[in-house]
Amino acid sequence: MGWLTKILKGSSHKISEGQYHSTYGDDRIWDGPSTETYEDDRIWNDPSTADNWSDYENEDVDRAIAISLSEEDQKGKKVIESEAHLEEDEQLARAIQESLNMDSPPRYDYGNFFPSYPYPYPSGYRICAGCHAEIGQGRFLSCMGAVWHPECFRCHACDLPISDYEFSMSENRPYHKSCYKNKHHPRCDVCGNFIPTNAAGLIEYRAHPFWMQKYCPSHERDGTPRCCSCERMEPKDTRYLVLEDGRKLCLECLDSAIMDTHECQPLYIEIQNFYEGLNMRVEQQVPLLLVERQALNEAMEGEKNGHHHLPETRGLCLSEEQTVMTILRRPRIGGYRILDMFTEPYRLHRRCEVTAILVLFGLPRLLTGSILAHEMMHAWLRLRGYPNLSPDVEEGICQVLAHMWLESEIVAGSGSSLASTSSSSSTPTSSSSSSYSTSSSKKGKRSEFEKKLGEFFKHQIESDTSSAYGEGFRAGKEAVDKFGLRRTLEHIRLTGCFP
Numbered sequence: 001m002g003w004l005t006k007i008l009k010g011s012s013h014k015i016s017e018g019q020y021h022s023t024y025g026d027d028r029i030w031d032g033p034s035t036e037t038y039e040d041d042r043i044w045n046d047p048s049t050a051d052n053w054s055d056y057e058n059e060d061v062d063r064a065i066a067i068s069l070s071e072e073d074q075k076g077k078k079v080i081e082s083e084a085h086l087e088e089d090e091q092l093a094r095a096i097q098e099s100l101n102m103d104s105p106p107r108y109d110y111g112n113f114f115p116s117y118p119y120p121y122p123s124g125y126r127i128c129a130g131c132h133a134e135i136g137q138g139r140f141l142s143c144m145g146a147v148w149h150p151e152c153f154r155c156h157a158c159d160l161p162i163s164d165y166e167f168s169m170s171e172n173r174p175y176h177k178s179c180y181k182n183k184h185h186p187r188c189d190v191c192g193n194f195i196p197t198n199a200a201g202l203i204e205y206r207a208h209p210f211w212m213q214k215y216c217p218s219h220e221r222d223g224t225p226r227c228c229s230c231e232r233m234e235p236k237d238t239r240y241l242v243l244e245d246g247r248k249l250c251l252e253c254l255d256s257a258i259m260d261t262h263e264c265q266p267l268y269i270e271i272q273n274f275y276e277g278l279n280m281r282v283e284q285q286v287p288l289l290l291v292e293r294q295a296l297n298e299a300m301e302g303e304k305n306g307h308h309h310l311p312e313t314r315g316l317c318l319s320e321e322q323t324v325m326t327i328l329r330r331p332r333i334g335g336y337r338i339l340d341m342f343t344e345p346y347r348l349h350r351r352c353e354v355t356a357i358l359v360l361f362g363l364p365r366l367l368t369g370s371i372l373a374h375e376m377m378h379a380w381l382r383l384r385g386y387p388n389l390s391p392d393v394e395e396g397i398c399q400v401l402a403h404m405w406l407e408s409e410i411v412a413g414s415g416s417s418l419a420s421t422s423s424s425s426s427t428p429t430s431s432s433s434s435s436y437s438t439s440s441s442k443k444g445k446r447s448e449f450e451k452k453l454g455e456f457f458k459h460q461i462e463s464d465t466s467s468a469y470g471e472g473f474r475a476g477k478e479a480v481d482k483f484g485l486r487r488t489l490e491h492i493r494l495t496g497c498f499p
Contacts, residue, residue, distance in 0.1 A: 128152050144174065155179050189213040190224055190233050208232065210459045229253040229364055230453060243362050244331070244338045245293035252449050256365045260327040260342075261290045267365060271372045274405055275380065278485065284352050286379050288372070289326040290361040292341070299324055299358055315371040316358040317378035321350045327361050353382040366409060366454045370461075373405040374398045386493055393497055396472025397489070400480055403461050403473070410454045413446055 126135040129144070130152025141148040151161050156170075157179035168180035175183065186195050186205060195205045195216055206215045211232050215224075219233060225240050226233050227250035234240070240248040249257060258264045268288045275282060291299070293312075300313060302322045318324075325343045332340040348355040357375045359368055377398040381389070446454075464470030479488045479498040491499040 130154070144169075144172075157183055186214050188216045188219070189235065190215050190219050191236055209463065210456050227253055228362075229257075229367055230456060239336050241333065242337050244341050247293070247362065249362055253364045253453070255447070256450055256453075257362050258290065258365055258368045259330045259361055261288070262329060264288060264290050264359070264368065267369055268372060271369060271376055271405065274373065274408065275376060280380055282376065282380055282383065284354065284383055286352075286354050286376075287346070287348070287356045289324055289346060289356055289358050291324060291326055291358050292343070293360060295325045296358055296360055314360045314363065314367075315375045317375045317382070318348060318355045318358065319350075319353060319382065321348055321355060323347045324356065324358065354379040364450070364453060366406065366450065367457055369409065370402040370406050370457055374402040377401040384493075387496055389492065389496055391468035392472035392475065393492060394472075395468040396474075396476035396498070397492065399461050399464075399469055399473035400476040400485075403458060403477065406454055406458050406461075410451065410458070413451075 126140060126147050127133070128135050128140075128149045129146035130148050133149075135147060135149060139150060141150055141153050143153070150163075153162050153174065154160060155162055155167075155176045156173040157175055160176075162174055162176055164176060166177055168175045168177050170180065170184060181194065186203060187193065188195050188205070193216070195203055195214065198204045204217060206217055206220060207213065208231065211230075213232060215233055224233055224236075225248045227240065228243075228247040229249060230253055232250065234250055238250070240250055241254050242248055258267065265288070272282060296313060296316060299316055299318060299322060302320055303316070303318060323345050326346045328342045328344045331338045331342065346356075357372065357379060359371050359375070363371070375398075378394070381394065381397075461469075461473055464473065475498050476488070479491075483491070483499050488499060491497075
């Protein structure tokens with residue numbers, strides 16, 4: 001299935017008083033979004049701590065003390081004996097003390113980490129990185145290689161001041177840790193919760209290689225349903241159609257699903273026309289039957305030859321005589337379940353090398369068509385007398401034709417044109433109807449999802465890891481791209497391998 005596992009490790013840094021660190025979270029592993037996450041420590045400068053004073057501040061204090069002394073003390077350090085002079089000095093000292101008690105900018109409650117009293121800092125050389133104004137007297141924040149007013153250091157997400165003990169950074173912008181988590185921490189596309197960390201502290205999740213939806217790993221074990229066609233896990237409480245054989249089909253895939261043999265005949269004619277356009281017409285009338293999973297498995301067991309795509313086979317080209325239970329008409333659906341299946345036995349007779357083509361019912365039109373194109377190539381090879389081929393060659397060239405048909409449908413957008421009538425001899429049922437409604441062929445303008453679904457089915461063929469279906473397809477496509485389909489088929493007929 002090619003599911004991907006993604007791992008993210010976050011980091012948390014705390015403030016260290018008296019020093020400034022700039023630490024980048026490089027110890028995380030994450031192949032997801034390219035957003036870098038940095039954690040910077042910040043400190044609030046404590047003006048009450050003498051060690052934090054600059055040389056300029058120490059000089060200012062020394063100067064203030066020196067002014068309180070007499071000029072005689074500076075020159076000869078003489079003792080002041082005059083009471084009048086002493087009173088003058090005391091008044092000057094009180095003036096200095098009052099200047100120390102000047103009002104500072106509004107304070108925030110930061111616990112014991114920030115000072116509870118102000119101190120006037122010399123102005124003129126501290127510029128706030130937020131408002132670009134002079135910080136002047138009072139408290140300030142030093143982090144990210146700059147200084148800030150407390151109210152100017154704000155979260156990039158909510159635009160509120162950051163007053164927490166820790167903060168996060170992304171793209172050189174600060175965030176509250178909670179805001180950063182809401183913005184960057186991956187959420188599960190199924191349950192909607194933050195994807196939890198594992199025992200090692202890593203954020204680990206599963207991601208589909210095509211749809212790139214992210215899931216908690218637990219959803220692969222807790223019975224969360226997955227569509228049997230597009231393989232997506234839908235958000236919780238999403239409804240699925242439960243098919244008779246236990247498969248679950250999402251409602252978007254159900255929209256174009258083909259449910260019975262009669263409904264599939266127009267699509268079968270489209271595939272025949274596609275082959276005829278490649279000068280590969282199938283002359284014999286090979287019956288097409290839509291069947292349930294059980295009937296497909298039973299028919300597979302009755303075949304002596306053939307290669308099957310595990311873990312689930314969705315189509316078969318039969319060569320043996322046997323009786324197959326086919327779906328006669330569209331099942332009755334109620335309450336997101338199949339209520340009644342209308343089936344009948346169909347006896348296959350060997351009039352040529354191919355007795356029938358079987359396809360699993362309930363799949364979207366584009367997937368059903370690609371399976372048909374694949375199985376018809378098996379029929380074409382057998383009817384043209386090709387020798388027994390190795391699995392990688394036969395399955396590989398059949399996958400090439402399925403891929404070619406999907407490409408033609410995606411380019412066409414609205415599907416290829418189709419006459420509204422068909423011969424009743426091409427229908428394996430007893431119905432004598434010679435026309436089919438437009439709705440039964442599932443034609444019309446493609447929805448955006450159906451276009452995406454076609455790309456997904458192409459991706460499945462291209463990324464298959466099996467030896468026969470995956471490596472065989474890539475070898476066959478390379479040969480067809482280089483030499484053309486006709487020369488490639490001729491080389492296979494003569495040598496049994498790709499050119």
